[in-house]
Amino acid sequence: MGRDGVVADGGRGAGDEPGRRSARELFLEGEPVPARVVRPPILNSWQRSRLWGVDTDRIETPYNPDLDPHSKLSAAAGPVLDRLAATLADSPMSLILTDAKSRIRERRVGNRDLSGHLDAISLAPGFSYAEEFVGTNGIGTAIEDGRTACVFGPEHFSERLQRVSCAAAPIRNPTSGRIIGLVDLTSWRATASPLMVALVEEAAADIEGRLLDLATLRERALLDAFVTGRRGPGRLLVAVADDCFMADAAASELLGPADHRLLRERAAGLARGGAADLQLQDGRSVLARARPVEAPGTGGNAGYVVEIQVLPARAPEATAPPAPPQVRLPGLAGRSPAWRSVVQRLTTLAAAGRWTLLRGEQGTGKLALVRAVHRQQLTGRRLTVHDCAQAGRGTAAWLRGVARALDTDGADTVVLRHLDALPDTAVAALDGLLRAAADRPGWVVALSAPRDPAADADPRPARNFLSEATLPPLRLRPDDVAPLVPVLLARHAGGSDVQCSEQALRTLARANWPGNVRQLEGSLRYALAHHSGPWIEETDLPPSLLSHAQHPLTAWEQTERDMIVQALLDNGGDKSKAAKALGISRATMYRKITGYQISIGGPGSAG
Numbered sequence: 001m002g003r004d005g006v007v008a009d010g011g012r013g014a015g016d017e018p019g020r021r022s023a024r025e026l027f028l029e030g031e032p033v034p035a036r037v038v039r040p041p042i043l044n045s046w047q048r049s050r051l052w053g054v055d056t057d058r059i060e061t062p063y064n065p066d067l068d069p070h071s072k073l074s075a076a077a078g079p080v081l082d083r084l085a086a087t088l089a090d091s092p093m094s095l096i097l098t099d100a101k102s103r104i105r106e107r108r109v110g111n112r113d114l115s116g117h118l119d120a121i122s123l124a125p126g127f128s129y130a131e132e133f134v135g136t137n138g139i140g141t142a143i144e145d146g147r148t149a150c151v152f153g154p155e156h157f158s159e160r161l162q163r164v165s166c167a168a169a170p171i172r173n174p175t176s177g178r179i180i181g182l183v184d185l186t187s188w189r190a191t192a193s194p195l196m197v198a199l200v201e202e203a204a205a206d207i208e209g210r211l212l213d214l215a216t217l218r219e220r221a222l223l224d225a226f227v228t229g230r231r232g233p234g235r236l237l238v239a240v241a242d243d244c245f246m247a248d249a250a251a252s253e254l255l256g257p258a259d260h261r262l263l264r265e266r267a268a269g270l271a272r273g274g275a276a277d278l279q280l281q282d283g284r285s286v287l288a289r290a291r292p293v294e295a296p297g298t299g300g301n302a303g304y305v306v307e308i309q310v311l312p313a314r315a316p317e318a319t320a321p322p323a324p325p326q327v328r329l330p331g332l333a334g335r336s337p338a339w340r341s342v343v344q345r346l347t348t349l350a351a352a353g354r355w356t357l358l359r360g361e362q363g364t365g366k367l368a369l370v371r372a373v374h375r376q377q378l379t380g381r382r383l384t385v386h387d388c389a390q391a392g393r394g395t396a397a398w399l400r401g402v403a404r405a406l407d408t409d410g411a412d413t414v415v416l417r418h419l420d421a422l423p424d425t426a427v428a429a430l431d432g433l434l435r436a437a438a439d440r441p442g443w444v445v446a447l448s449a450p451r452d453p454a455a456d457a458d459p460r461p462a463r464n465f466l467s468e469a470t471l472p473p474l475r476l477r478p479d480d481v482a483p484l485v486p487v488l489l490a491r492h493a494g495g496s497d498v499q500c501s502e503q504a505l506r507t508l509a510r511a512n513w514p515g516n517v518r519q520l521e522g523s524l525r526y527a528l529a530h531h532s533g534p535w536i537e538e539t540d541l542p543p544s545l546l547s548h549a550q551h552p553l554t555a556w557e558q559t560e561r562d563m564i565v566q567a568l569l570d571n572g573g574d575k576s577k578a579a580k581a582l583g584i585s586r587a588t589m590y591r592k593i594t595g596y597q598i599s600i601g602g603p604g605s606a607g
């Protein structure tokens with residue numbers, strides 16, 4: 001049962017009836033599951049669990065006890081959990097709080113039998129209940145779907161979870177709307193009640209209300225620290241927190257949006273490590289130092305007050321270097337100011353051997369960029385790439401490989417890819433290796449997803465990288481699409497000179513590119529395989545590019561959208577003919593075209 005009001009089969013899979021196989025058993029044996037026996041969110045989750053390769057007979061999930069007890073989430077949730085736990089004291093029910101990564105932070109359970117069972121299935125503080133590790137379950141599935149999930153015994157993917165039922169509701173940051181955690185009730189399958197859904201949703205709403213109240217208190221503490229902060233000639237003051245930035249008039253004039261982000265990201269490091277020299281967006285250098293501001297009542301952190309001193313500009317005629325020529329990197333394309341600026345920054349950092357954390361969404365080209373900069377700046381040296389996402393398989397061997405590459409005397413470039421996917425089990429060891437190699441002469445680069453504003457802090461290994469750069473997503477640098485297209489086409493066209501029509505280029509430039517350059521490359525490969533004429537036309541592009549749906553589509557919606565686009569293409573954009581071909585009414589066709597924001601031949605022509 002979820003916010004959408006769908007009611008499951010009350011926990012009775014078909015397998016509860018003697019002699020019949022349950023829907024889950026059919027699914028696990030790869031047979032079709034009869035419609036209406038399993039609720040769609042559960043079936044979707046089973047499919048994801050199978051993709052993850054979750055073991056149905058064993059629970060093997062990472063354990064990380066190193067969770068911050070003073071987090072904003074714990075501070076806000078504490079009193080709400082206390083109240084609900086007191087109400088439920090005599091019932092066989094367990095109350096659980098997790099973070100946004102499905103890691104269990106707190107568990108309250110009065111019933112000894114249930115407590116023992118939950119320990120046996122690792123539903124205990126420190127363990128992760130992400131779908132990826134344990135398969136379909138209230139916690140992981142609510143996080144995946146972004147809404148309340150209720151999973152009854154036989155709906156669990158794992159055999160080990162068949163005896164319990166659970167309901168979990170996400171807790172969202174009231175300012176950003178992002179999920180920061182989850183409140184869950186777990187009970188024996190036989191004693192589960194539909195009321196569990198109402199209880200977790202109410203608790204989540206109460207915690208969100210308290211988050212808002214605490215945010216107000218934090219902001220007030222930050223404001224006090226900001227107003228009473230020490231100022232002096234040539235010194236500016238700002239106060240930063242995840243969701244708040246305060247600056248006096250002089251600082252507002254000096255700092256642009258990119259500088260706000262820079263200060264926000266660096267404040268914690270500055271507070272720990274003393275003053276540092278930072279470069280602002282406009283090229284000016286400043287000396288920055290920060291001090292933390294304590295959050296009232298909770299002992300947590302309300303933010304940082306940062307003192308900024310503008311360093312004198314060097315006399316232009318004496319020392320200013322001539323404006324750097326645009327750095328061209330063979331094999332890579334881009335012309336937007338954002339692309340040029342990151343290429344320039346990375347080139348400087350590589351030449352200086354500064355340890356760099358390069359952030360960017362998946363497929364933006366982080367690795368390609370680092371490889372190209374290495375080739376150009378560090379000729380003759382080797383480059384090794386270590387994928388942190390692979391560290392879970394044979395952690396010791398993986399760490400040995402990194403240790404060899406980091407060899408303290410080595411001047412080779414070491415790239416740690418997907419740092420954000422480093423398994424918890426390898427965090428401390430990698431951190432130790434990086435610290436030990438801090439003085440090595442070669443360039444060390446970590447590639448990571450953009451900073452997660454919901455996370456309390458960067459993972460420990462990230463703190464070893466003193467310089468940062470960001471490769472923005474392709475949708476924020478649409479000017480790069482046109483120069484990328486011929487380079488990517490040449491890469492895959494097998495020597496022939498295929499180009500895109502103007503209309504196809506316009507469609508490509510307009511697309512949102514959640515998968516960034518990698519997705520653009522995939523789309524062009526698709527077009528190369530589908531085009532018949534001398535040019536790539538708009539109709540040769542993947543159907544997904546001809547629709548601009550506002551929300552992420554489920555697998556089923558994607559299939560439906562692709563069928564509609566294909567029918568429109570097959571019928572020259574004629575909606576009536578396309579509707580007829582699909583056996584749906586014209587009205588439904590119009591509704592779907594509007595819903596999926598399908599446009600063929602430029603905005604509005606088919607939609």
Ligand SMILES: Nc1ncnc2c1ncn2[C@@H]1O[C@H](COP(=O)(O)OP(=O)(O)OP(=O)(O)O)[C@@H](O)[C@H]1O
Binds near residue numbers: 364366487
């Ligand atoms: N500017 C560019 N010019 C040409 N090709 C590019 C450019 N940027 C990215 N690519 C290509 O896009 C694909 C994805 O790039 P890459 O693997 O470097 O991305 P990434 O950001 O490291 O991805 P992830 O974080 O998902 O591993 C590669 O084939 C790469 O060659």
